[in-house]
Amino acid sequence: METPSMRDFRVVNSFKLADGIFELALAPADQVPLFAFTPGQFVMLHLLNADGSVWAKSAYSISSAPADSSETIKLAIKIRGEFTQRAQQLKAGDAVKVQGPFGKFILPKQASHLVMLAGGIGIAPFRSMIRAALDAQPACQVTLFYSCKTLESMAYYDELMRLGAYHPEFKPVCSLTGYAPQDWTGETGRIGAQLFQKHVSEPANATFLVCGSREFVQDMADMLKKSGVDIEHNLFKEMF
Numbered sequence: 351m352e353t354p355s356m357r358d359f360r361v362v363n364s365f366k367l368a369d370g371i372f373e374l375a376l377a378p379a380d381q382v383p384l385f386a387f388t389p390g391q392f393v394m395l396h397l398l399n400a401d402g403s404v405w406a407k408s409a410y411s412i413s414s415a416p417a418d419s420s421e422t423i424k425l426a427i428k429i430r431g432e433f434t435q436r437a438q439q440l441k442a443g444d445a446v447k448v449q450g451p452f453g454k455f456i457l458p459k460q461a462s463h464l465v466m467l468a469g470g471i472g473i474a475p476f477r478s479m480i481r482a483a484l485d486a487q488p489a490c491q492v493t494l495f496y497s498c499k500t501l502e503s504m505a506y507y508d509e510l511m512r513l514g515a516y517h518p519e520f521k522p523v524c525s526l527t528g529y530a531p532q533d534w535t536g537e538t539g540r541i542g543a544q545l546f547q548k549h550v551s552e553p554a555n556a557t558f559l560v561c562g563s564r565e566f567v568q569d570m571a572d573m574l575k576k577s578g579v580d581i582e583h584n585l586f587k588e589m590f
């Protein structure tokens with residue numbers, strides 16, 4: 351397949367999604383329709399110098415689902431070093447370049463139960479996948495394990511809870527590894543075998559996807575292996 355070309359995009363808006371995380375909505379600025387993408391795929395975001403030349407680029411998962419909009423894509427970006435600090439300063443109307451979509455971390459076909467494990471900003475591709483999986487006919491069962499330090503840093507928490515209340519086939523299992531508010535009714539601590547077994551009774555019938563830091567992905571693979579999952583054939587991984 352041809353490599354997607356780098357295109358002119360503009361910032362539609364940018365807002366704080368959670369502590370240390372912002373969402374960027376981007377739309378094509380070249381009069382060409384938005385590219386088609388598959389939930390889970392990512393784009394290369396190119397930030398520009400004042401003269402329009404490319405300053406630097408980084409990969410970001412598309413956090414919106416194709417059905418959300420035919421004109422914009424959304425990215426959920428965790429503020430870390432210089433690149434993301436500059437990206438955070440982008441305002442509506444600013445020019446960027448976008449190349450994509452790329453990647454094979456997508457919803458596996460014919461899965462009847464998807465188990466997703468997200469560490470922090472690793473939620474980004476899952477947000478797109480969950481919305482698409484729940485829209486599919488018939489919708490498949492989705493269990494999401496989502497671990498963050500604090501509730502304030504948990505991007506999309508309210509939305510995930512709403513989806514869980516509305517769709518009986520979607521079970522979000524959110525866990526806080528740091529401070530948990532007194533009225534917190536979710537889980538606490540890291541995602542381990544005990545928590546996993548509490549929420550997934552038949553792992554043999556499930557397909558597993560994990561996304562987060564290298565350490566998180568490795569920990570989850572080890573935990574799933576100990577829980578009897580065939581991680582060679584039944585686990586799909588994306589590392590940020």
Ligand SMILES: Cc1cc2nc3c(=O)[nH]c(=O)nc-3n(C[C@H](O)[C@H](O)[C@H](O)COP(=O)(O)OP(=O)(O)OC[C@H]3O[C@@H](n4cnc5c(N)ncnc54)[C@H](O)[C@@H]3O)c2cc1C
Binds near residue numbers: 409426
């Ligand atoms: C497939 C994939 C999907 C991802 N999806 C997400 C996501 O959805 N959300 C998310 O938050 N992260 C995501 N990441 C991580 C993301 O790509 C970056 O690694 C992360 O945002 C780095 O942030 P930073 O500010 O520390 O970058 P930096 O380390 O500051 O820089 C990143 C890039 O900019 C260049 N750069 C930095 N400073 C300068 C400079 N002064 N001059 C010239 N060039 C410079 C670097 O060479 C590098 O290429 C994803 C990664 C992958 C591989």
